[in-house]
Amino acid sequence: MNTFRLIFACSLFLCRATNSGKSTLVKQLVSALPSCSAIHQDDYFLEPGDKRLTWIPELNHEHWDEMKAIEMDKLVSDIQQWMKKISSQSDHSSSILLVDGFLLYNYRPLNAVFSKRYFLDVNKSVCRSRRSERDYDPPDVPGYFDKIVWPAYLNNFEEIKDMTGITFLDGTIKQEDIFQIVLKDILSIIPSNH
Template identity: 45%
Template structure:
């Protein structure tokens, strides 16, 4: 739970690839004055394939790296950047979005509210096939890496009692309106307690 001395409300938006995390976060940030967001994708080591930390992520049989694991991300830097935003009070609400934001223990204490967007395997694969990634997905990457890793992530997140699961196949407006209302209510409650 958030430190009561902090005036920054931190909201986690997690979920599977292509479930609508970034779209939801952008809409919420646009709708809530004084809010800001951080995307876990910005902390990927994928831009430096020579980094020794990536050796354990190599999948020789697919001739690629596994970008779905926490080790593919500079999570220490992400935690540091979140703490800086909180310390500087540079926003009133901070949305932290990503596919593994609830799978890294040091991040969990920041969140006042957690949302996790789910998709069926078929819909997730369909949506992912419409996007271009750099590095690009190989032909078996989704079935052999993305989906199995997501299932592991989902099982870990289900062990957390305070996660709000949202069906990413529902209308985007419905998801947005629900989360916006809940975040506004939480923000009002926080303001009353300070």
């Protein structure tokens, strides 16, 4: 049976792009690690206009920063399918799956499958600045960050801040430094014959 590791690179922030550097980190790791795949929570958002989304009347906008805006069951199913596929392969190589997102640790069914867990943290001003440089579909409306995004992050962080087994990293340090820290940590759990 194959050895596989489910590695998780998670950021602090919310809604499609977390603005903490998780997507950049995952791309770097996929390029650097052999037998590495990635699943992105952002790919599981509901479509705009979906009836399951919460409508925020005072902003005339949908709420994208809560669990029910994401098809988490499908995400879990895709992770399980990857695990089954790796388990059924006959060679004995190691495989690594990186899963990135902003609400993964808040979804309890996922926590048991991670070998490593990382959380990239940025402060409110950095987060706001990075978010303002991104294009969203649908775009953020005025007031969305202060009314929804940041309060949702604080609530979600409160749920996970005392969990054991999470490595909290400063998302404001150089991307290369974050990459080297996480790469070294991942390489420490890969069998040396890989």
